[in-house]
Amino acid sequence: MADEKRAASPMDRVWDFFISVKLAIVTLIILAIASIFGTVVEQNQPPEKYHQIYEDWAFALMDRLSLFDMYHSWWFLLLLVLFTVNLTCCTLDRFPKVLKVVRNPRTKLDENLEKTLSLADRWKRKGSLQDWASKYSEALSASFAKPKVTEEGGEVHLYAETGVASRFGVYVTHLSIIIIFIGAIVGNVLGFKGYVNIPEGESVSQVPVRGGNRMQDLGFTVQCNSFRVETYPSGQPKAYISDLSVIDGGREALRQTIVVNDPLRYKGIWFYQSSYGQAGGATARLSVSRTDGTPIGTLSLPPNEPMRIDGYGTIRGVNYDQNFQGIGPALEVVVEKPGQREASFWVLQGRPDLDRQRKDSLVFDFGGLNAKMYTGLQVAMDPGVNIVWLGCALMVVGIIMAFFLSHQRVWVRLSPAPDGRVEVVLAGSASRNRLAFDKKFEKIQSGVKAAGQ
DSSP, X not given: OOOOOOOOOHHHHHHHHHTOHHHHHHHHHHHHHHHHHHHXXXXXXXXXHHHHHSOHHXXXXXXXXXXXXXXXXXXXXXXXXXXXXXXXXXXXXHHHHHHHHHHSOOOSOOHHHHXXXXXXXXXXXXXXXXXXXXXXXXHHHHHTOOOEEEEETTEEEEEEEEOGGXXXXXXXXXXXXXXXXXXXXXXXXXXXXXEEEEETTOEEEEEEETTTTEEEEEEEEEEEEEEEEEEOTTSOEEEEEEEEEEEETTEEEEEEEEBTTBOEEETTEXXXXXXXXXXXXXXXXXXXXXXXXXXXXXXXXXXXXOEEETTTEEEEEEEEEEEETTTEEEEEEEEEOTXXXXXXXXXXXXXXXXXXXXXXXXXXXXXXXXXXXXXXXXXXXXXXXXXXXXXXXXXXXXXXXXXXOOOEEEEEEEEEOTTSSEEEEEEEEESSOHHHHHHHHHHHHHHHHHTTO
């Protein structure tokens, strides 16, 4: 009666599950689909924006599944961990076999091995077997690599190899992917990403992250000292420039001017210039003087708010035109004097001479708008980024090892022939790029045959 096959233990079943190629393929497909979905559905936006796009039931379902912050969801993190464990187990399962082959190569060219090699040649030479072994060893060293010499059963075997590292290229690539995923997991768990608007002269110590669902304490304060926009002659924005200060422990620890693609970094947290805008309504500067040119003062008019001028009445700015009738910036003001009806007129920037034509007791000169701006910053901390970069560098090494190197092996067997001569068999193989190795083998063949002649 045949022995019954031993039932697999629970640990064996778990191990078989994690070394399964099917698991790797399924996990990769799900990750790819999820990444496509995360690209189509914009991530980490305010809930109001999603409500404008999706119906209430769709929004509730997608929010419950964390599809608006997919890359920080528990299920996406689980996929990363599962694939990392799967790839690690596959590598650990297969690596010892390759290591055994590399550490214990087949140094003897027996008949069975010879039959499997397409590149082989044989000839005979007169003389001593040891002398020819020494000559062919020197020839291999010169044309290929220093051989390992083995004597057995009256035969001498020479074995030389190059490019052994190529055998490990796929495992270096596997290791690089594992390191990249570990970096992604570390960044997912310990990092954050958010956006914050800081008006000029104000500061923040917390940042809303992950769609505004929570606040991240920075551990220090970031202050916007000033913000300005440089424009092209056409009026299009050319550069956004923020003057930022980092206040840590009650003192200014760092001050830096940032622009797009030139961020500020402090304690592993990056601040990127992302956007800008106007913080609240702009105030209009209005210089007031008498008709004889005697200055009275400068008013700062908030939008549509009346301001009193003693002995004259009230004035308020109600409208702004950047290019009034092709002349230039102008402010529409409304003046209300005691016992008189409201009067509205336009005051052009830098043109008090035009305002004198009203024949009023006061002359106004529009000095432009004072708009308080805010700087929009993208704030990010990713403690796994250096781990990811290490994995990327290692992946380049692994790809070079796997695709650009070739494990090339050459055997020489010397055995005594019945006619008293030495029978020589030369054979070789390469793990990849065999056409190139064919040409190389011809040179080795010529060098070995020419030895001792």
